[in-house]
Amino acid sequence: MLILAVNPGSTSTEFGVFDDKKPIIRKKIEHSGDELAIPILDQFEMRMDCIIDHTSDYLQKIKVVSSRGGILYPMEGGVYEINKGMIDDIRHGRVDAQHAANLGILIAYDIKEKFSIPAYMVDPISTDELWEPARVSGLPEIPRSGRTHSLNVRAQARRRAKEMKKPLRDTAFIVVHIGGGLTVNLVKRGKICDVADARQDGPFSPEACGGLSTPDYTKLCFSGRYTEQEMLRFSYGEGGLRKWLGTSSIKEIEERIKQGDKKADSIFRAMAYSIARCIGGLMVCGGKIDSVILTGGGSKSKLLVSLVSEYISPYTTIVVYPGSIELEAIVESTLRVLRGEEKIKRYKSRGTDREALCIFWL
Amino acid sequence: MYILAINPGSTSTKISMFKDEKEVKKTVIRYDRDSFKDKKSVLEQVDTRNNDIKREIEKWGIKPDGVVGRGGLFKPLKSGTYRITERVLADIRNGKVQGEHISNISALLAYDIAEEFGTPSFFVDPVSVDEFEELARFSGIPEIERVALQHTLNIKACIRQIAKDKKRKMEKMNLVVAHLGGGISVCPVKEGRLIDANNAIQEGPFSPERSGSLPMTAFLEMCTCGKYTKSFLLRRLVGEGGLVAYLGTNLADEVVQRIKEGDNYARKIYEAMAYQISKEIGAMATVLNGEVDYIVLTGGLAGSNLLIDWIKRRIEFIAPVIIYPGENEMLALARGALRVLRKEEEAKEYK
Numbered sequence: 009m010l011i012l013a014v015n016p017g018s019t020s021t022e023f024g025v026f027d028d029k030k031p032i033i034r035k036k037i038e039h040s041g042d043e044l045a046i047p048i049l050d051q052f053e054m055r056m057d058c059i060i061d062h063t064s065d066y067l068q069k070i071k072v073v074s075s076r077g078g079i080l081y082p083m084e085g086g087v088y089e090i091n092k093g094m095i096d097d098i099r100h101g102r103v104d105a106q107h108a109a110n111l112g113i114l115i116a117y118d119i120k121e122k123f124s125i126p127a128y129m130v131d132p133i134s135t136d137e138l139w140e141p142a143r144v145s146g147l148p149e150i151p152r153s154g155r156t157h158s159l160n161v162r163a164q165a166r167r168r169a170k171e172m173k174k175p176l177r178d179t180a181f182i183v184v185h186i187g188g189g190l191t192v193n194l195v196k197r198g199k200i201c202d203v204a205d206a207r208q209d210g211p212f213s214p215e216a217c218g219g220l221s222t223p224d225y226t227k228l229c230f231s232g233r234y235t236e237q238e239m240l241r242f243s244y245g246e247g248g249l250r251k252w253l254g255t256s257s258i259k260e261i262e263e264r265i266k267q268g269d270k271k272a273d274s275i276f277r278a279m280a281y282s283i284a285r286c287i288g289g290l291m292v293c294g295g296k297i298d299s300v301i302l303t304g305g306g307s308k309s310k311l312l313v314s315l316v317s318e319y320i321s322p323y324t325t326i327v328v329y330p331g332s333i334e335l336e337a338i339v340e341s342t343l344r345v346l347r348g349e350e351k352i353k354r355y356k357s358r359g360t361d362r363e364a365l366c367i368f369w370l
Numbered sequence: 371m372y373i374l375a376i377n378p379g380s381t382s383t384k385i386s387m388f389k390d391e392k393e394v395k396k397t398v399i400r401y402d403r404d405s406f407k408d409k410k411s412v413l414e415q416v417d418t419r420n421n422d423i424k425r426e427i428e429k430w431g432i433k434p435d436g437v438v439g440r441g442g443l444f445k446p447l448k449s450g451t452y453r454i455t456e457r458v459l460a461d462i463r464n465g466k467v468q469g470e471h472i473s474n475i476s477a478l479l480a481y482d483i484a485e486e487f488g489t490p491s492f493f494v495d496p497v498s499v500d501e502f503e504e505l506a507r508f509s510g511i512p513e514i515e516r517v518a519l520q521h522t523l524n525i526k527a528c529i530r531q532i533a534k535d536k537k538r539k540m541e542k543m544n545l546v547v548a549h550l551g552g553g554i555s556v557c558p559v560k561e562g563r564l565i566d567a568n569n570a571i572q573e574g575p576f577s578p579e580r581s582g583s584l585p586m587t588a589f590l591e592m593c594t595c596g597k598y599t600k601s602f603l604l605r606r607l608v609g610e611g612g613l614v615a616y617l618g619t620n621l622a623d624e625v626v627q628r629i630k631e632g633d634n635y636a637r638k639i640y641e642a643m644a645y646q647i648s649k650e651i652g653a654m655a656t657v658l659n660g661e662v663d664y665i666v667l668t669g670g671l672a673g674s675n676l677l678i679d680w681i682k683r684r685i686e687f688i689a690p691v692i693i694y695p696g697e698n699e700m701l702a703l704a705r706g707a708l709r710v711l712r713k714e715e716e717a718k719e720y721k
Contacts, residue, residue, distance in 0.1 A: 144642035146581030146611050150588040208585035212510025219583045221572030222607045224514045229593040230600040236590070243587050248510045278508035281657065288656025289649035292684050322660020 009346065010066060012073045013338040014059060014115055016108040019044060021055045025066045026339045034335065035062050048106045049098070049114070056115050073119045074342040075112030076159055076334060077132025079103060085135040085158050085200065086353045087345045090117050090127040093357030102357075109133055128352070130341040131159040135200060142202035142293070145209075156193055156203045157185040157304070163337030164303045164329050165195040171327075172298065180294045182287050184316075186306025187332075188215040188245070188256055192283065194290040202293055204286040207243045211282035214256035214306065217247030218282060249279060258309045265311070280315035287320055299325040304332060371711060374434040375703040376423065376479050378472050381405075383419050383479075387432055388704040395430045396700070399423065412470060413463065416478050423483060436489050438707040439480030440699065441496020442473040446518060449499045449526060449563075450718040451706040454481045454491040458720045468498055468519070492717065494706030495522040499564065506566040506657075520555035520567040521669070527702040528668050528694050529559060535692075536664070543663045546654050546689075548647060550671035551697065552579045552620060553608075556647070558654040566657055568650055571608050575646030578620040578671070581611030582646065613639065622674045629676070644680035651681070655688045662689040669697050 010032075015022040024034040037058050043051065060067070074087075080094065080103050088094075095117050097103050098110050113129050120127035135158035145152045161183045169176045176198040183193045190206040190213030204210030212218035229239055242251065250256040252275045253264075264272040291297050300320055302313055308330040317326050344350040377384040381403060387395040399422045406415050439454070441447075444467055452458070454477050461467065462474050477493050484491035500518035509516050525547045533540035545559040553570035554577040568574025568582075576582040592598060598606075606615065614620050616639045617628070628636040655662050665685055671677055673695035682691050709715040 140638065141642045141645035144616075144639060144645075145584050146576030146646075147584060147592075147606060147615050149592055150585055152585055153588075205585075206510070207587055209583040212508075217510030217586070219573055220509050220511065220514045220586060221516070221569065222581065222584050222589065223571060223604055225586070225589070226593060226600060226603050226607065228513060229590065236594045239590055239594075240587065242511050243590070251511045252508075274504060275508060278505045281505040282508075282510075284656050285653040289653035291656075292648050292652025292688070293645060295684075296687075319656045319659055323656070 009072070010070045011339055011342055012059075012063060012066070012070045012119065013075075013335050013342070014073070014112045015076045015334050015338060016055055016111045016115070018108050021058050022335055023059050023063070024335050024339075025063055025070070028343060029336075029339060032066070033063060048108055048111060051108075052111055052114055055111055056118065059115065067119075067123065070119075070123065070125060072126050072128065072342060072346065073116045074128040074130060074338050075116040076109050076338060077129040077135070078110035078113045079107045079134045079155075080132055080355070081358060082134055082136035082154065083132060083355070084137055084353065085131045085162055087128050087130050087341050087350060088132070088353045088355045090120065090129055091355055094129075094355045097357050103134075107133065128342055128345065130338045131162050133158060135162075137199040137201065138203070139201045153208070154200060154203050156191045156200055156205060157187070157189075158200060159334050159337050160303060160332040161185055161191070161193045161195060161200060162198065163333050163340070164301050165198060166340075167329065167333070168299060168301055168327060169198075174298070180297050182290050182294065182297055182300045184283065184287060184300065184302050184304075184307075185332075186213070186283075186302065186304040186312070189213055190216065190283070190304075190306070192286040192290055194294045196294055202290055204290060206248065211286045212248040212279055214249045214258060215245050215247060217242040217251065249275065258306055258312065262309060262311055276311070277315060280312055281319070284316050284319035287316070288323075291323060297324050299327050301327050301329060303329040305330075307331075371436075371708065372432055372434045373704040373707045373711075374427065374437045374483065375700045375707075376437065376439045376476055376483070377699055377703065378419060378440070378476050378479065380472050383423060384700060385423055385426060386700040386704070387427070387430055387434065388701070388708075390708065391701065391705065393700065393704075395432070397426050399426060412472050412475050413478075415472075416475050416482075419475070420479055420482050423479060424486070427483070433487055434489055436707045436711050437480045437484035437487070437491045438703045439476030439491070439493050440473050440523065440703060441493040441498070442476065443468040443471045443519070444474075444496050444498045444720075446498055446500035447496060447720070448718060449495055449501060449522065451492050451494045451710045451715065452720050453710075453717040454484070454493060455720060458493075468517070473497070490711075492707045492710060494703050495526045497522055499526075501563040501565060502567075503565045517569055517572065518564070518567060519569050519571065520557055520564060521549040521551065521553070521570065521697070522564070523699055523702050524549050524668060524697040525555065525557055525559075525564065527698070527705070528666050529562060531694060532664060532666060532692060538663075544658045544661045545664050545666055546651050546658070546662055547666040547668065548651055549669040549697070550647065550667060550677075551577075551669040553577050554580070554582070554647065554650075554669075556650040556654050558658050560658060566654060568654075575650045576612035576643055578613040578622065579609055579611065581607050581615065613643065622671055622677065626674060626676055640677065641680060644677050645684075648681050648684035651685050652688070655685075665689050665691045666694060667691060668694040670695075672696070
């Protein structure tokens with residue numbers, strides 16, 4: 009059975025045609041600055057053309073189209089049927105979500121309409137499965153959120169469970185996704201119960217500042233030294249390694265460390281230290297943990313892996329799954345639904361009920 | 371040997387006279403919330419408080435061999451007992467401290483009283499004791515440093531206590547000590563040194579009065595939405611956050627009472643606090659590379675069985691959990707002075 013899987017990222021569009029799990033076409037197209045200069049939802053045509061150009065031979069034979077899940081309302085992970093309500097919510101800005109993943113939903117829906125095939129989305133970024141104690145922050149105004157790299161995180165947890173020959177419902181993992189952002193996820197019985205996010209109160213990452221002293225942050229906010237946008241960029245793109253060292257490239261930083269750059273060495277170790285602390289925290293919250301999984305692009309760094317492992321290995325097994333398996337995850341989840349191993353979930357638009365939104369889903 | 375210990379709080383001054391380790395006299399001088407309303411700085415409270423202390427100890431008729439005050443938000447210092455010198459006093463008077471706090475003036479009070487008796491004066495293990503290892507100092511942006519401030523006095527007293535109880539050398543033990551009070555400090559203790567801390571006013575779990583770590587981008591929105599002033603937000607973080615923000619009280623006993631009466635919301639919030647405290651203990655245990663001999667829970671909240679049970683259940687897989695409820699600040703101060711006067715330890719010099 010042919011499946012078209014789409015995974016739009018902020019600077020690239022990844023897609024593939026799969027015959028069951030076997031890739032027939034697999035592409036990742038990087039977009040130019042000009043192409044990306046327009047608002048994300050306006051990039052629809054450009055990204056769509058990109059996919060059509062490379063898959064036109066197969067489009068007539070595709071049985072299902074499946075996208076990475078976007079940013080909608082906080083919802084359970086899993087596979088959702090893409091429906092009109094979802095499209096309306098995105099198009100009408102009812103979800104504060106100028107995120108490339110939402111383009112995937114629009115693209116899949118368009119293909120569904122043209123070819124009369126089912127369209128799914130898998131593990132939305134707005135997956136929120138936190139258990140109750142994890143939702144409470146120190147202030148009632150701002151509950152903690154479960155937004156995370158859910159697609160890759162859930163897929164890696166399933167992969168590890170399979171490797172251990174254990175049913176997913178009997179497992180507990182900490183999955184650390186290290187990209188530009190970084191999330192430490194407590195995945196218990198396949199559900200993401202708690203998250204330490206580098207954009208919120210988690211560790212610092214290549215591009216995000218992590219949790220900071222709140223009184224100092226308040227003073228910085230009101231100091232007039234930085235605009236709101238600049239403050240926000242500490243958490244999105246310009247904090248962490250990039251702010252300290254001028255680059256978020258782990259490769260480049262490792263090179264500097266090799267050449268004896270003391271500052272780069274300290275900051276890189278400090279990042280590993282802050283990641284380890286968050287892993288330790290979630291380990292306690294999860295009870296008995298089967299393994300800690302390091303994944304995402306950053307886990308390709310042997311140095312980072314060994315620094316983090318030093319702190320964690322006394323407590324549990326560490327496995328490294330470098331990179332992401334997002335396209336595979338989309339296909340596998342879709343197949344599970346098609347084979348009846350997993351139930352498809354229905355998305356209900358909440359219309360204009362803004363109360364239902366988390367205020368910070370930018 | 372007689373030791374006079376002085377511990378000023380925002381609305382009281384506690385004074386105790388110790389004969390060696392035994393508290394033989396004690397008084398709490400209380401003040402109204404409004405007593406010092408017209409004073410711009412804590413420094414202006416010194417005269418009033420000093421006179422009140424003198425009046426009380428005159429009644430006791432005991433001449434102390436040493437006077438000890440609590441340390442304040444001083445410059446980063448090594449752990450230990452410090453002789454109060456002109457240099458400390460000058461720094462306090464000139465505002466060379468890490469922040470305004472009533473504990474800053476305790477050195478001024480102790481020095482004045484000691485002068486009268488012609489005895490030495492000391493302060494012990496101030497909150498600004500800094501034994502952080504290098505990596506603990508970095509946050510995710512250079513503008514905001516992770517700073518060593520913690521409930522040093524009680525934490526160090528607990529480290530000594532557990533060394534004594536377990537007949538071990540404190541330099542040969544690794545611990546995680548969680549001081550659970552109105553503010554919460556969780557410290558990994560490596561061979562006696564406090565190598566990291568959540569900093570009770572900056573990060574970490576929420577506490578009865580403080581909000582602890584928050585989701586940053588959400589908090590940014592709170593800062594910039596125009597609905598809240600800076601001073602409101604700062605109060606919300608320290609003083610009116612945590613249990614106060616959710617339940618309108620900072621009293622654990624009251625929360626427990628409500629839970630007993632079936633208040634599920636109170637239960638949810640109190641349980642979330644236990645969850646966050648456990649999380650922080652787990653985080654701090656990690657940086658000791660798995661070598662943790664004991665976890666110590668101390669401070670006022672360590673007397674709340676409900677809270678402690680929730681925490682204990684989560685963390686006891688790491689190491690045996692020891693509970694030292696309450697915090698005996700006065701005794702910890704007196705002991706600090708005694709160690710020096712008995713020449714078991716040398717007084718540190720404030721530079």
